Amino acid sequence: MNIGDVAQRSGLPAKTIRYYEEIGLIRPQRGENGYRRFREQDLHKLAFLGRARALGFTIEDCRTLIALYEDESRESGQVKRVAEEHLQQIDDKIAQLQSMRATLAELVSCCAGDDRPDCPILEDLAHHGADGATEGKGRAL
Template sequence: MNIGTAARQSCLPPKTIRYYEEIGLLTADRAANGNRDYSNEDVHRLRFVQRSRSLGFSVEECRQLLSLYTDRDRASADVKAIATEKLGEIDRKIAELTGLREILGHLVEKCHGDLRPDCPIIDGLSGRSRDH
């Protein structure tokens, strides 16, 4: 199948698939006319990458996961190590964003948001806030 069909089936834009090939993440056969030609197994791999990316794995991590995916003899512990590390990153990110949300939420709450110029948000950003 050609790249457009593979793109639809893997939920990845054609540009992205070509990019993945360019950086050596995935390869593709070529048809007689020079077009890329994808097998069902290729599409599986594309979907695998798409899912992994959407779960927050970097392209480099996808490269690792893909080799673990292909290697049917590796230990599940190898996979779990990568996923656990990523889980920690996600937790840290959530904590950070929650902290941000709290600070910014307080500032927004305190701002009356009318035509007057005085603004606790600006004061907070400039370090002039009294509480905290």
């Protein structure tokens, strides 16, 4: 298979597949013309990666998960630990977003949203006492 075929079958953009090769997640063979040649097992791995990424695992997590997947002597506890840590991070992120959401929704509901300049949203941003929504800053929306 050429890259276009695996892209279509895996649902991943060709660019992303090349990137995954670059960082060593996959090692497709090469034809005489220099084109990447993918086998079924490469496709399988890409599908695995696509699903792990869709669950929000980082690339490094994916590396670990693939290594565990290929390691017949793995212990399921190792996998579970990775997943649990990730789950915890998701929970933290959700909590942070919900805190932001609450503050923001409150402000929005207080704003008339008409043609007059008075705006409680700006008032709050300009004069609010100390911290914003949560202590942890609002990175990575």
